[in-house]
Amino acid sequence: MIHVEHLSKSFRVFQKDPGFRGSLRSLFKRKWIEKHALKDLNLHVGPGEIVGLVGANGAGKTTAVKMLAGIIHPTSGTANVLGHTPWQRKNAFRREIALLMGQKAQLWWDLPAGDCFELLRDIYSLPEAEFRKTLGSLTAMLGVEGQLRTQIRRLSLGERMKMEIIAALLHQPKVVFLDEPTIGLDLTAQRAVRKFLLEYRASHRPAMILTSHYMEDIEQLCERIVILREGEKVFDGPLADIQRAHSVRKVVIARLGEPAAGSEAAWERFELPAAWASAVRRTAEEVRYSVDRGRVAEAASRMLQGMPVADLSIEEEDISNLIEALLHRRPQ
Amino acid sequence: MTALPTWAWRVADLEVRRLFSYRVDFWVSFVVSTGVQLLASYFLWLAVFEHTGRDTVGGYSFQALVYYSMMAPLFTRAVRGKEFGLISDEIYDGSLSRFLLYPIPMFGYKLTLHAAHVGMTSLQLLLGFAAYALTAGLPAGHTTSAGSIALGLSALLAASVLHFFLSLILEMVAFWAEGIWSLLVMLRFVTSFLGGGHIPLTLFPEQMQQAMAWLPFPYLVSFPLLCFQGEMGLADWAIGVGAIAAWSLIFGLIALRVWRKGTLQFTGVGM
Ligand SMILES: Nc1ncnc2c1ncn2[C@@H]1O[C@H](COP(=O)(O)OP(=O)(O)OP(=O)(O)O)[C@@H](O)[C@H]1O
């Protein structure tokens, strides 16, 4: 449904020195620099697939999404979404896609949400009965029936986001781009939005591309992730592959029992060799070590001997740590 | 006429309701600006007539000039409709993406909004006219009739489309430059001065009048007002409206080109 080949985008930005003199100078002579926001992206997404686009701030996620939704033109490369070139913006294309920007309101700022939805119904020429039914179920699922008569600008951030999500899905798009759809939401709302997106996926089988800085979103919504680093794709595959390929360590956790008299300091004195283990957390209740995979057994036995251990467990390293390491590792 | 798409009706309806309900200033500014305008021109022309001791200036009696000075700003206001913030703000802050994303034509959407405003400001114009006619009476020799009002309003409607394209083009300069405020202020000045929004164009020097006939500006204010006052026959009206249509076509095509070029390098800053 989404096919992207060698897609690149660079922005020309001019550099302005700070201050008044800088402004004056830039009136006559501008220093332009080329900013490569996205470099040679190749990507294919099929129906029913949710791909998580992950990257540090400024990695090029929003830029990629904007091009695929047809808002901006690429510098080079091609994209085919539902058989169309996005930036030609054919109506047939625009009817089948949706873009949600967490950072930026799409809806009409001073209209009540209900009026916005009515307007969208007219814009997409949705049949009345179908519109009512979809709207009813969407508002009920996100629990915003009570706010339909409130102007968008008077809604809280979370309420507004829910309205934006409803607005994006009203016309039942086949391809959905979500740029940070859960930004600023409380935990309950985040969960509601995730559940909602999964239900939409189950019922409509759209292709979705989702960006988020919350690992929860990525872990629960996406089977596959694409990692961008400074505009370049550095990983594309199932989430589990990251663990398999990049997890060289495990976490060994010892929960400590009641310390016997005089042995309070046992956990403080305890050390594992820094060559293959590093302490993540050490308190009177719990000691946590990140350990090379090959040394897990040894670490466990040393911990059992060296401290009054009540309970011992061994866990995979947190996926978000792995991703973070991938995001920031400098290219060799 | 073919039926307008349903969204256009909805957009117009929402905008008119918004103007009626949220925007007190829309009405306050109408009453205040018209009142001030009337007072100012009254005393200005009074001074001119007393000082020169003449009965007419450029063929206009005192009353006719005061009347003109009140009606012309109302026509200017009406032809502008929704003038500022047509599209430049949205280009600047990225909300333009709405028109790139939703399957509606930006021009059509904005023209609908503009039309809703023109409808409202035309209503104000008629109110102002009625108030003046009922209290002060029309100047002697004026042949305003139901027919001439219809000609005037239809010419105004056509002129408002021309004005729409003019300001749309200037606002789209925001694709390339930040801060296009000065351009818009210039357009404001040019339309009201060269369009006859302050004094009748016949008071201008002969040569200037001839030169201006080749420009679109006299069609914006002066022409609809003259039609309204019954100074234009049906033939004059038809020629004028034809000229407006031609100018609108030219500026409409330019606007379309600017839009294509602009969206081509739009980067969605601020999103
Ligand atoms: N309209 C623009 N004009 C100039 N440069 C831009 C523009 N939009 C983005 N950039 C630059 O391109 C790079 C990528 O930006 P982009 O918004 O795609 O990042 P992102 O991955 O979405 O980051 P974030 O996680 O912060 O949202 C950034 O360095 C940014 O400064």
Ligand SMILES: [Mg+2]
């Ligand atoms: Mg972003």
